[in-house]
Amino acid sequence: xxxxxxxxxxxxxxxxxxxxxxxxxxxxxxxxxxxxxxxxxxxxxxxxxxxxxxxxxxxxxxxxxxxxxxxxxxxxxxxxxxxxxxxxxxxxxxxxxxxxxxxxxxxxxxxxxxxxxxxxxxxxxxxxxxxxxxxxxxxxxxxxxxxxxxxxxxxxxxxxxxxxxxxxxxxxxxxxxxxxxxxxxxxxx
Numbered sequence: 001x002x003x004x005x006x007x008x009x010x011x012x013x014x015x016x017x018x019x020x021x022x023x024x025x026x027x028x029x030x031x032x033x034x035x036x037x038x039x040x041x042x043x044x045x046x047x048x049x050x051x052x053x054x055x056x057x058x059x060x061x062x063x064x065x066x067x068x069x070x071x072x073x074x075x076x077x078x079x080x081x082x083x084x085x086x087x088x089x090x091x092x093x094x095x096x097x098x099x100x101x102x103x104x105x106x107x108x109x110x111x112x113x114x115x116x117x118x119x120x121x122x123x124x125x126x127x128x129x130x131x132x133x134x135x136x137x138x139x140x141x142x143x144x145x146x147x148x149x150x151x152x153x154x155x156x157x158x159x160x161x162x163x164x165x166x167x168x169x170x171x172x173x174x175x176x177x178x179x180x181x182x183x184x185x186x187x188x189x
Contacts, residue, residue, distance in 0.1 A: 004114070005111065023099070034085050034088040035100075045080060061112065078101060
């Protein structure tokens with residue numbers, strides 16, 4: 001998935017990176033790497049920091065492109081990309097904010113669109129969720145789809161899905177891994 005993500009950044013970073021006078025040409029490839037790595041790291045932070053439900057909703061296409069634009073996940077990923085650009089390139093916070101604001105929503109929108117396209121095998125929602133949570137091999141989309149009987153993904157649906165993952169019948173699991181993350185979503189200690 002990282003290769004697909006890097007290709008998306010390369011294909012869509014012309015104005016924000018390549019043609020940006022604030023980013024020297026010799027740093028273009030480093031900027032693309034910083035953006036790609038910042039997006040992956042940001043998705044991981046969001047999944048592990050309490051925005052698992054928002055991330056899963058984005059991957060499933062809830063809210064469409066407008067949902068991606070306004071999602072707290074996108075905002076959190078943007079902040080991670082900004083920090084990555086500042087640290088790796090030494091550019092000003094204003095330039096980093098401008099680049100992240102232009103690139104991240106567009107790339108996440110395209111990534112989520114690819115994950116929902118049955119004719120595009122390059123990105124799978126289960127892979128996005130697996131890499132973000134560290135839980136590979138889980139049928140996230142199947143669990144979420146069956147949990148969304150009412151047509152929306154909410155916290156009760158996530159608890160059902162997590163219960164199925166951990167054999168708890170929907171009971172919150174405390175500790176590490178996804179159980180701990182979901183516990184954090186619902187105010188667990």
